[in-house]
Every structure is written in structure tokens, then in C-alpha cells.
Amino acid sequence: MINIARIRSIDLLRGAVMVLMAIDHIRVYSGIPAGGPDPAIFFTRWITHFCVSGFVFFAGTSAFLYGQKLHKRRVLSRYLFTRGLWLVLLELTLIRFFWSFDVNLTSFVLAGVIWMLGWCMVLLAIMVWLPFRVIWITSLVIIAIQQVFGLVPPGWSWWNFFYTISEGAPGNINVLYVILPWIGVMMAGYGFGALLQLEPPRRDRLCRRIGWSAIVLFLVAGSVVALQRGGDVPFLFRLLAQQKYPPSQLYLLMTLGPIIVLVPFAEKAKGWAARILSTFGKVPLFYYISHILLIHATALLVNWFRTGDTLQEHYLTAPFCGLPEPLRWPLPLLYIVFIFIEIFLYLACQWYGRYKSSHAEKVWLKYL
Template sequence: MAIPAVDSVRATAVGTKRTSRIASMDLVRGVVMLLMAIDHVRVYSGVPPGGPAPGVFFTRWVTHFVAPGFVFLAGTAAYLHGRKLGNRSALAKFLVTRGLWLVLLELTVIRVAWTFNLDFAHYLLAGVIWMLGWCMVLMAAVVYLPRAAIAMMGIAIVALHNVTDLFAGQLQQIYANSDPPWLLKILYFGGAVQLGGSGPPLLILYVLVPWIGVMMAGYAFGAVAEAAPDRRRGICLKLGVAMSAAFVLLRALNLYGDPRPWQGHFFTLRGFLGFLNTTKYPASLEFLLMTLGPLLILWALSEGWKGKVADVVETFGRVP
């Protein structure tokens, strides 16, 4: 089934045989890649004596943009790849194949790279690559839906999943004496999933909800990505500012969107750090607004960015 064309100026986005690079998108992804390197160095640096200092906090906080950026842009890249293929079935096959390969790599090569051991008998790690892989597999079914439906579903997942916070007490009672079912752990709760009677536990760090919603939103955003640069810049800037403002409003008023309410005074260091200390596991609505909003603003500002620095950053953001 062919993917219908969108009526937009896309000379810089879609070629006759293959989708050409969108430089601003590569720049944003390059920034995310560089931040990821900081995050991985931080993991092995430990915490200084006396606990986390403000500098350590901000080193961790700035890397929060990595996972949302990767997942959102993976959705956008999937849309653009589908435009190049011109066939939803081919795109679905591509997503399933790549997704399963990512899951396999997470449980083998990446597991060894993180732990420096081959002791697979005692535990396996399900991190961000695991989550990306399974989200791609799920997207293989989603791509058959209209783009508007994908957008609405993605936004709904991101916006509404924190409704579970309203029932935290009831959920604690339900699972006071037993763990949630393994599927619910993979989807939302996280934790250890025992593989068979004598197999290793699978430690779920990155669950699939709300990340599948982020990827769906990124996929729907693909139509904006292939628009003319001026139009793309305007949409990214307006949407990024709106999302950032929504984060500030929700966080300041403690209305909804994070299981860890903000407390304190904004104009004190402790209060300001608390304001930014949103929940990542699973990623709350406030966390995603806090990170995706500025990333879209960065996308708008990166339009037309030229020079040696831009060339280096863009190189990091390119993928095959």
C-alpha cells in the first residue's frame, strides 16, 4: 500500500530516488549524540563525597535530552524512510527487522560493553536500545494508520499515562504482596522479569510507555520535517515554546504530569534544582515537555547553521 504524498514544499527533503539529508535534523541529532557521550562518561565517574553537587546534577540533567531526542527523531526518520520506500509494508518490514536487531544487540553486545563481563546467567539489562527496538516493532503495526490518527494516539499516550499517578495508592495495595505481571513491567512498571524457572532476571530500566507515544509523535512530525525550511522553522519554534511553557505551568502549579511534585521556592538553588528534577523512569509528561520543547527550539535555531562547528556536529548526527 503506497504512502500518500503530502502537499508541501519538500525540495530539500525528498529526492527522486532517496530522501536527502535534512541538515537541521542531523544537527539536532548530533547534539544529542554528544550529550550521550557525556552521559556515558558520567555513569563511570561516580558521585563525589558528600553526595551530588549542583554541577553533578546539571551534568546529569543536560543528558536527559538524549533519550527523548533519540526516540522522537527515530520516529521522524521512520516517516522519512517510509517516504523513500513508498510502501507501508516495506517500511513495516524494515522497522521489525531493525527493531529486533536492536533488542538482540542490547541483550548481548551492549550488555557486555556496559558490564565488561560475560556473566549472562545472573542478569540481563533492558535499557534504551531495548526500548527503541521494541518501539520500532510496535511502530511496524502503527504505520498502517493515517498520520493524523498516529499523531493523536502518540500525544494521548504521552499526555495521559500519568493518570496512573492518581491511583498510586490503589496500585500499591494491589501489588503489595506480588509483583505486577511481566507484561505490565515491560510496558510501564519496570523492574526484574524472571526468564523461566532457572533463567536470569531481565532488569527492565526503560519501559515502552510512554516512549512508544514519543516515537509515534515523532513519526507524525515527519511531515513537518520535510516541509520548506522557513515553514519548518516556524512550526518547530512555536511548538517548542508552547511545550516549554506548558512544562513551566504544570510544574509550577503542581497540576498534573509527574509523580514527584515540586516543592520549595524557585529562586533558591535547592528549589530550582527541584523544579528541574522530574521523573525519567518512566518518563513523565513534565519530563518530556521539559526536554522535547527545548529540542524543538534547537531544531528551529539550527536551520541555516553553517560553519566548521556545524559540520562537525552534523557529522555526528548522520546515520546510514
């Protein structure tokens, strides 16, 4: 049986990246662009880069820890396979509707982060049968040589589900998150789960070494690339503006390094902030589904108060959407809405967390 205290950092850090994720999704509905020369807008977007990396990495870690709790690889594999397919189904139906409020789910099909997580879990269900060392070594290889996957001929449009090679995927599906190299990140997180089971002094020492090594490598290699780019953009912006779709090696070093460094601190974190973040992190899927619905509904209300129109027609292809510049929200309004939404989400997640823990006999709760 896993000691709950040993995984406190997972709940807390996962909750933290989910809070950051809400900022980015409110930005989508506010019409504020994803970055740009304005420092406030640039860093509003940049800070949210940690979200998907942490989300995928800790999904792998949670899979490992759950497997240790089960002591049955077959049961873990079946769970990952069925949960993965469930996530794909949710992305194509309920989550798609919450993004757009469009009942015609075939007019715009999104392969978003939950889609990617689902297929990565399906693949991980197969990978868990491999020797543990093979899993984490393979994860590093996938991340390190990911550009090789882009050498597939552009005519193979279906390969866009795995790695971006051309403009579009078949079936009118808009691919936001590809499977490669994210499956490598999830497998790396799976390997990280074993590290978390070490004695605290050794665990913390390894987390610091791995995390700081990734940060230093990013700063050195990223600085070289940023200097080569040149141009009028400030050096810091060039350094931090790393490729997210698909995530480059520098992007993953930039985002995963600090997360791993923070694990020892998160293990010891106490107080109200730690409790709030852990509450979010214990029910990640419930938070994700709820926050999309709440953000979209709130955006319509804010637009109506500001303009007399909900502007719903601009959100039919969310998160690929935007507002005309005169209708965009000012940045302070984004953060005011963010605070109110997080308060509501905390109350909802607190209720659901209690309900889930008091009804452990209900198997379906493991899937939400």
C-alpha cells in the same frame, strides 16, 4: 526523493544529544552520582536528560522520512520490524558485553535504551498501517494519560516491561527504559516528520510555536509542582529534577520543547561544530555501540593510572554501578576524558560514514 538539506537538522540535533549522552555514560564509570546538591554535578546530569528524548523522537522522524523515500508502507513496516528485533538482540548481547565486559550475559540482563528503541520500532511497524492522523493523535494521548498504564495490578510483573508498576520484571531482567510512554514519543516524532516536509517558513514557524508552547507549559506547570514540593532544595533544582523513569509529562515537555525550538536554527547551522555533530548524527547506532566500548575501556585505563587497579569488578552490572567515594573521579577529569573520547569517536564515525555512503549496495549497513 527527500531533499537531504531538509533533514540536516535531524542529523545535527541527533548528533548533539548523542554527545551529551557520552557525558552521562562517562559519569556512570567515573562513579560520580546522578545529580545531588552540588550544582556542577546536578547540571552535568541534568543536561543529559535531553539525550533519550531526542534519540527516540528523531528515531520516529527518521522512520517517517525513510518511508517517504521508499513510497512503500509494506517495505517500511518490514524494515522497522526487523531493525527493531535486531536492536533488542544487540542490547542483550554485544551492548550488554561492552557495558560489563562480562562474558556471562545471563548474570545480569539489562533492558536499556536500545532494548526500548527496538521494541518501539516493532510496535511502530504495526502503527504505520494506521491513518497518519491517528498515529500522531494517539501519540499525544499515550503521553498525556500515561499514569493510567500504572494502574495495572502489581501482580502482573511482566507489565513492568511496558510501564513501571512494581520493583522487578520477570526473568531477572533489569528494566531501565519501559516501552510506555516512549512509544508515544516515537510516534510523535513520526508525525513531526511530516512537519519537516513543509516549506521552510511555515516549518520554522510551526517548530517555534510547538517548541515554545511546550517550554511555557513546562515552566508554568513545573513551577506549580516545584512550589508544592517545598523543602530545602533550591527552587530551580526542584523545577528541573523531573521524573525520567518512566518519563513524566513534565520531563518530556522540558526536554522535547527546546529540541523542537532548535530545529530551525539547526537547519541553517554551518561551520566545524555543525559538521562534527552531523557526522555523529548520521551513524547513531555505530556511535552508540562504539562509545560504550570506548568509555568502558578508557575507564579501566584511568582507574589503573589513578589507583593501580582497573576496578573492573565495580562495572559488572553497568550502568547500574558505582565506585566507593574515595575512588570516584573529580568532575574535571570526567570532562577531560569526554573530550578525548569524542575526538576518537569523530574520527571513527567519519570513517564509517564514508564507508557506508560509498557502499550503498550493502543492505546490512542499513542496520548499523
